[in-house]
Amino acid sequence: MHELLCELRNLSWFDATKPVYPCDLSQAGQDSAALRRALRCNGDGQLTLHSFLRGGAALRGGGPVLSALWDTDHMVARNKSGADDWPSELAPMSDWSRWCAEHSRAGLRLPWGAVRTTQDPSLSDRAEALHQTQAARPFHNAALVALARGAGMAAGLPGPGLWTGSRVFALMAEAESLARRFARMQAARPDRMPRPAVTAAQMTVWLANEEGRKGRNGDVYRAAADELAIAAPNLLHWVSRANRARRGPQRFDVSLFLPLAGPERQHLTPSDLAAHAIVAGALATLLKAVFDTSPRTQLQAVGNNGPALALEDQVDRLAANVALMRCVTGGYFPAENIQDLRLGQAIALHLLRDRMETDNRSAGLAFRDFDGRSLRVQAHPRRFGRGLAELRRDAVPIAWPQEACHPAAHLTAVS
Numbered sequence: 001m002h003e004l005l006c007e008l009r010n011l012s013w014f015d016a017t018k019p020v021y022p023c024d025l026s027q028a029g030q031d032s033a034a035l036r037r038a039l040r041c042n043g044d045g046q047l048t049l050h051s052f053l054r055g056g057a058a059l060r061g062g063g064p065v066l067s068a069l070w071d072t073d074h075m076v077a078r079n080k081s082g083a084d085d086w087p088s089e090l091a092p093m094s095d096w097s098r099w100c101a102e103h104s105r106a107g108l109r110l111p112w113g114a115v116r117t118t119q120d121p122s123l124s125d126r127a128e129a130l131h132q133t134q135a136a137r138p139f140h141n142a143a144l145v146a147l148a149r150g151a152g153m154a155a156g157l158p159g160p161g162l163w164t165g166s167r168v169f170a171l172m173a174e175a176e177s178l179a180r181r182f183a184r185m186q187a188a189r190p191d192r193m194p195r196p197a198v199t200a201a202q203m204t205v206w207l208a209n210e211e212g213r214k215g216r217n218g219d220v221y222r223a224a225a226d227e228l229a230i231a232a233p234n235l236l237h238w239v240s241r242a243n244r245a246r247r248g249p250q251r252f253d254v255s256l257f258l259p260l261a262g263p264e265r266q267h268l269t270p271s272d273l274a275a276h277a278i279v280a281g282a283l284a285t286l287l288k289a290v291f292d293t294s295p296r297t298q299l300q301a302v303g304n305n306g307p308a309l310a311l312e313d314q315v316d317r318l319a320a321n322v323a324l325m326r327c328v329t330g331g332y333f334p335a336e337n338i339q340d341l342r343l344g345q346a347i348a349l350h351l352l353r354d355r356m357e358t359d360n361r362s363a364g365l366a367f368r369d370f371d372g373r374s375l376r377v378q379a380h381p382r383r384f385g386r387g388l389a390e391l392r393r394d395a396v397p398i399a400w401p402q403e404a405c406h407p408a409a410h411l412t413a414v415s
Contacts, residue, residue, distance in 0.1 A: 003234070010231040055320025056277075056337035058372030060313050066126075067317035068309055072145075073138040076107035089170035096169045097144070103173075106140030108148055126321075127328035131272045136176045138318055139283035143168060146311060152292040156364030168290050171351050175282035178347050183275035183340075195270055196330050197258040203228070207236070207254045229254075258330045270331030277323045277337050281344020281370070284319040288312050288367040289352060289377070312367065319370070341370050346401035352377055353389045353400060360387040369393070 059065070078101045086103070087095040100106040121129070147165045157163045186192060194202075199221070206225040228236055236254050243255040293312035323337035356363050356379035363379040379389040391400050 004238075007232040007235040011227060012231065013227075054334075055322075055324035056334060056341045057316050057320040057323070057370040059317055059320060060372075065317060067314050067321050069138060069142045069314050069318045070126075070321045073133070073141055074109055075105040075137070076101050076109065078102050078105055086170065086173040087166070089164075089167040091166055093147070093165050093169075096166055099173075100140045100144065100169070104134040104137040104140050106134075106137045106144060108144050123325070123328050127325040128268060130276065130322065130325040131268050131329070135180075135276045135279040135322075136172065136283060138322075139172065139280070139287065139315075140169075142311075142315065142318065143172065143287060146287075146291055151311065154290055154292055154365050155294070156366065157290070158359065158361045158363055162359065162361075163290065167355075168286070171286050171290070171348075171355065172283050175286060175344075175347050175351055176279050178351075179278040179282045179344055180275045182343060182347070183278050187271070187274055193333065193336065196333060200256040200258045204252050204254065204256045207256075208252045268329050268331075270329075273326045273329075273331060277319075277326060277332075277340035278344040278347070280319040280322040281341035282347045283344070284315045284341075285345045285348035285367070285369075286352070287315045289348070289365045293367065316368070316370070345370060349375075349377070349391065349400065350402055353391075356389045357386040360385070 086099055097107060143165075147168075153163045202218075202221045203225045206221050207229060236256070240250070240253070240255045243257055244250050247255075247257075288311075291311055293310070319341060323334075323341060326332040326337060327334055352365065356365075356377065359379070360381050361379065362381055365377040367375055369375050374394050376392045376395070377389055378392065379387050381387045391398055
């Protein structure tokens with residue numbers, strides 16, 4: 001990691017000293033070592049290890065730390081294939097528990113049902129496991145555990161009877177459905193960012209100075225390839241050597257072809273994880289907003305002997321872990337994770353706004369977004385019809401995500 005970091009520091013792309021994510025230095029105190037670990041860049045403006053494996057979210061206390069909710073994720077038996085239609089938000093929780101088992105294989109288990117391996121799996125093992133994981137399952141499991149442990153709803157929500165576990169799961173089911181639809185739309189866009197494997201192949205051709213260098217992003221590939229060859233030659237050498245070791249003799253001296261995984265993992269396709277980050281962003285936002293995540297509220301992960309978790313922090317880490325594993329298999333860029341998590345967050349905000357305006361009651365929700373900023377949804381009742389909900393970031397009113405762009409004019413002046 002140190003040698004790789006030294007190579008990356010030579011790239012001009014990391015010359016900027018402004019952090020990509022806000023850093024929470026509250027845990028650093030006066031300890032200079034802890035302070036350095038909490039910074040994205042050192043005093044010389046160089047990239048630090050804190051920037052590696054972030055997963056697209058600003059995490060309290062830094063990262064990369066795997067979420068305990070990820071470690072305690074599990075599957076339960078189901079009697080039939082996944083259910084498409086979910087119960088209503090007025091249905092009893094028994095119906096929702098049954099639906100979760102059928103849809104995502106999430107469910108409650110006895111405290112002694114947790115089985116931990118003797119050795120922590122590698123990132124590659126975890127990434128492979130994610131390909132076999134239903135996108136919503138870790139979040140369904142987290143919500144079920146929270147409800148079973150008596151976690152309350154957010155203090156700003158209306159009185160008992162309206163915001164129940166069933167409503168939470170109804171919102172999660174609708175958010176997952178919308179997230180999957182948006183993922184399919186993104187995959188079908190003609191201007192979609194090429195996959196990392198395609199980019200690596202294009203840059204290999206550029207470095208070989210062969211034909212076929214024209215294309216939609218030809219100039220970008222050429223600039224990136226030239227930068228790598230000049231500033232990070234060791235990085236190119238390591239990747240090429242790994243390719244030769246796994247694939248045998250190569251046609252190109254510099255070979256950046258992906259994936260570098262062994263034959264046992266080359267069946268993993270990027271399409272398996274197309275919706276995972278958007279689903280994670282949406283469901284994580286709902287859990288942070290709806291459950292009481294105040295500092296005094298703790299959640300016991302597994303039975304009475306499990307670790308006490310700060311729910312908001314662990315949910316953020318769970319979403320970041322999902323995003324990170326998409327990068328590990330070489331199917332997605334970090335920039336896509338950043339975008340998809342925030343798209344999921346926008347979906348969740350849209351659903352929360354709709355429910356709170358439909359209720360037409362005074363209500364308020366406060367939580368941190370994936371950039372570490374404070375968000376607050378405040379609903380105001382009206383004398384008739386729907387209420388009005390407003391969104392604030394760090395106490396400043398902002399437009400709702402779906403209204404951020406200026407709408408088209410309804411009237412046009414005609415001479």
